[in-house]
Amino acid sequence: MRVGLLYSRVRVEERLLIEELERRGIELELLDVNKFQAEIHDPTPWQRFDAVFERCVSQTQAVTAVRVLESFGIPCINSSAVIEACGDKLTTSLILARNGIATPRVRVALDPETALEAIEEMGYPVVLKPAVGSWGRLLARVNDRDAAEAILEHKSTLGSVQHGVFYIQEHVNKPGRDLRVFVIGTSPIAAIERRSEHWITNTARGGQAAGFRITSEIDDLCRRTARAMAGQTGALLAIDLLETEDGRPLVSEVNHTMEFRNSIATTGVDIPARMVDYVLGIAERRSLTRASQAAAIAPSSSAFIAPGPVGVA
Amino acid sequence: MSATPASPTTTACTCPECEASVPFARRPLQGEVVRCPDCNAELEVTALDPVVLELAPEVQEDWGE
Numbered sequence: 001m002r003v004g005l006l007y008s009r010v011r012v013e014e015r016l017l018i019e020e021l022e023r024r025g026i027e028l029e030l031l032d033v034n035k036f037q038a039e040i041h042d043p044t045p046w047q048r049f050d051a052v053f054e055r056c057v058s059q060t061q062a063v064t065a066v067r068v069l070e071s072f073g074i075p076c077i078n079s080s081a082v083i084e085a086c087g088d089k090l091t092t093s094l095i096l097a098r099n100g101i102a103t104p105r106v107r108v109a110l111d112p113e114t115a116l117e118a119i120e121e122m123g124y125p126v127v128l129k130p131a132v133g134s135w136g137r138l139l140a141r142v143n144d145r146d147a148a149e150a151i152l153e154h155k156s157t158l159g160s161v162q163h164g165v166f167y168i169q170e171h172v173n174k175p176g177r178d179l180r181v182f183v184i185g186t187s188p189i190a191a192i193e194r195r196s197e198h199w200i201t202n203t204a205r206g207g208q209a210a211g212f213r214i215t216s217e218i219d220d221l222c223r224r225t226a227r228a229m230a231g232q233t234g235a236l237l238a239i240d241l242l243e244t245e246d247g248r249p250l251v252s253e254v255n256h257t258m259e260f261r262n263s264i265a266t267t268g269v270d271i272p273a274r275m276v277d278y279v280l281g282i283a284e285r286r287s288l289t290r291a292s293q294a295a296a297i298a299p300s301s302s303a304f305i306a307p308g309p310v311g312v313a
Numbered sequence: 314m315s316a317t318p319a320s321p322t323t324t325a326c327t328c329p330e331c332e333a334s335v336p337f338a339r340r341p342l343q344g345e346v347v348r349c350p351d352c353n354a355e356l357e358v359t360a361l362d363p364v365v366l367e368l369a370p371e372v373q374e375d376w377g378e
Contacts, residue, residue, distance in 0.1 A: 132375050
């Protein structure tokens with residue numbers, strides 16, 4: 001069984017995953033996404049893989065490479081559909097809303113003046129987020145009209161085209177923390193709470209992580225979220241939850257290339273091992289399918305013997 | 314900007330920012346991100362034979378989880 005690990009940077013997470021994959025004794029190839037190129041009419045060079053484990057930091061690179069590999073019939077974890085569903089906050093919100101999953105109210109606008117109208121209608125404060133991006137970057141809590149006008153002007157003047165999509169989320173007055181639940185397939189396996197004095201609680205922005213016991217309500221919410229985002233077989237996901245003042249959990253974001261370095265010791269769960277279990281399960285199914293297909297195509301030994309003279313010395 | 318190359322068996326390399334020694338606890342991997350213990354610069358292993366460290370690229374808009 002051969003697995004490729006597609007990466008752009010080997011961070012602590014990739015190092016842990018590589019070590020875990022090596023411990024399993026499978027054939028592992030490290031695939032630098034910056035060196036990725038494929039002739040789309042010729043899948044042959046890629047057919048050696050039973051699965052490709054995608055761990056790129058760039059969403060654009062990830063989804064592009066994975067789309068090509070999927071077209072060659074190679075299972076990728078996560079799939080391009082999951083990357084696209086998670087990588088764009090508006091797409092995530094639309095999927096959550098369509099599936100009746102509790103999530104903060106969101107409005108979207110495509111023009112700064114219209115965005116200002118939307119914010120005024122929602123009421124202050126609101127949170128402006130870039131539709132694409134992570135690690136708590138470029139989030140803005142907008143407390144009043146002056147701030148809204150300034151931020152909208154900055155975004156439309158200084159930002160890329162993407163910043164012309166105004167994703168406006170209701171501000172949830174969370175109790176000094178948010179929650180992150182790690183999901184393998186559709187099963188929540190571990191969770192942390194992230195606390196910070198700042199309203200942004202991402203660990204990338206200084207939030208402190210501690211283990212969190214998953215309640216039945218959160219377990220159910222995360223299972224439904226995983227199925228909505230990735231179908232019945234799920235995916236490898238980190239689901240971020242906010243809690244309302246009356247304690248209701250809301251799904252805020254879903255991450256497709258989860259970071260977990262601060263969550264192994266705090267939860268006591270070997271997250272990279274569980275991720276590798278999932279990837280190898282998919283690779284093994286592909287390996288078995290390929291073996292049975294090869295057996296079906298190959299002629300049996302008796303049929304393969306060309307008819308020839310019998311009994312002739 | 315790149316650091317003084319080190320051989321693949323070397324367990325340390327020179328920081329391209331401050332020229333301090335950057336140790337490797339394990340064999341370095343292509344693309345591995347490390348921090349200089351002296352100046353805290355984020356560095357990336359850009360070659361293995363010999364090992365070369367360069368300043369890691371700035372975070373791009375679509376980077377994340």
